[in-house]
Amino acid sequence: DAMVIQNPRYQVTQFGKPVTLSCSQTLNHNVMYWYQQKSSQAPKLLFHYYDKDFNNEADTPDNFQSRRPNSSFCFLDIRSPGLGDAAMYLCATRTGDITDTQYFGPGTRLTVL
Amino acid sequence: GQNIDQPTEMTATEGAIVQINCTYQTSGFNGLFWYQQHAGEAPTFLSYNVLDGLEEKGRFSSFLSRSKGYSYLLLKELQMKDSASYLCASMDSNYQLIWGAGTKLIIKP
Numbered sequence: 001d002a003m004v005i006q007n008p009r010y011q012v013t014q015f016g017k018p019v020t021l022s023c024s025q026t027l028n029h030n031v032m033y034w035y036q037q038k039s040s041q042a043p044k045l046l047f048h049y050y051d052k053d054f055n056n057e058a059d060t061p062d063n064f065q066s067r068r069p070n071s072s073f074c075f076l077d078i079r080s081p082g083l084g085d086a087a088m089y090l091c092a093t094r095t096g097d098i099t100d101t102q103y104f105g106p107g108t109r110l111t112v113l
Numbered sequence: 114g115q116n117i118d119q120p121t122e123m124t125a126t127e128g129a130i131v132q133i134n135c136t137y138q139t140s141g142f143n144g145l146f147w148y149q150q151h152a153g154e155a156p157t158f159l160s161y162n163v164l165d166g167l168e169e170k171g172r173f174s175s176f177l178s179r180s181k182g183y184s185y186l187l188l189k190e191l192q193m194k195d196s197a198s199y200l201c202a203s204m205d206s207n208y209q210l211i212w213g214a215g216t217k218l219i220i221k222p
Contacts (some may be wrong), residue, residue, distance in 0.1 A: 042117070042200070042212035043156070090155055098208040099144055099163065104155035 003027070004105035006091050012111045013081050021076040021108045023091030031072045031104065034066060035090040043090055049074065050096075078110075086112045115139045116214045117213035119201050124219045125191055133186045140204020145184045147175050148200045150215065154194050156200055159186070188218075196220045 004025045013019040016073045023032065031050050035043035047066045049056050054066070063085070078085055088109050092102040116138045125131040137145065144163035150158035162177035162184060163167055174187040186199055198215035205211055 028118075040198075040214065040217070042214045045209065046213075048209075060149075088153075099161065100206070101146065101158040101161060102210065104157070107155045110154070 004091060004103055006056040006105035006108050007061065010105060010107060010111070012113060013078075014113055015050075015083065016080045019078050019081055021078075021089050021091075021110070023074045023076075023105055024072050025091075025103075025105075026072070026101055027093055027095075027103060028071070029093035029103070030096040031094040032068060033090075033094070034074070035038045035089055036085075036093065037088045037105050037107075046076070081110070081112045083112050086110055087097075091113050115203075115205060115211045116202055117211055119199075119213045119216045121214070122217045122219065124221060125188075127187055127193060127220055127222050129191050130187065130189050131160060131191060131218065133188070133201075133218065135184045135186070135201030135213060137182050137203040137211070137213075139199070139203045139205040139211050142179065143204040143206070143208055145175075145177055146202045146204070146210065147184075148184045148202065150198045150200055152197070159199075164219070193218050193220050193222070 026055040033048040034046045037043040046060045049068045067075045088107045090107045094102045119135045147159040148154040160175035167176045172189045177184045198217050200215040201213040202210040
């Protein structure tokens with residue numbers, strides 16, 4: 001089945017130790033998003049790609065970076081995780097039709113010790 | 114500024130009907146989405162409204178009034194599995210989703 005896959009589902013890292021979260025899709029969608037969601041809060045958009053065009057939200061911390069090496073994969077790099085970065089990280093994709101829904105992966109829950 | 118308001122929590126009884134309201138203020142408007150999110154899981158799409166009126170999809174219906182900046186999600190014949198958070202999201206003029214914090218729906222037997 002076509003889908004959005006995120007690995008790992010649960011990630012534990014040490015304070016300040018770099019971590020990379022991955023997302024892949026078999027939907028052949030143009031747009032890929034990374035969101036951060038903390039408990040009982042709205043998803044917060046960090047970045048999105050339209051094909052290779054990268055869009056960084058103005059309030060995304062410099063500590064967060066992203067790569068999209070090809071149309072199927074997208075990575076979220078957290079260079080120096082702080083305790084406040086513990087959250088669920090959601091990857092989503094969408095077709096080029098702006099009114100199409102976003103399809104979400106299962107998320108990666110990041111714990112920072 | 115851009116803002117989405119929805120109640121934090123609601124409680125309803127199995128078999129009953131519940132209406133979850135959402136008001137939005139966004140720069141531009143390109144449609145209103147509702148998503149369901151079970152605890153610890155990703156959001157899943159429920160509905161999309163861009164024209165005024167009611168869209169019915171099985172037990173779930175969604176309503177939009179653009180002039181009032183208002184939408185609601187109506188859930189009928191509630192089942193225990195409907196216990197989840199329901200997120201309202203408005204698509205702004207840049208075609209980005211502006212998300213509400215979600216309404217936690219608790220279903221009691």
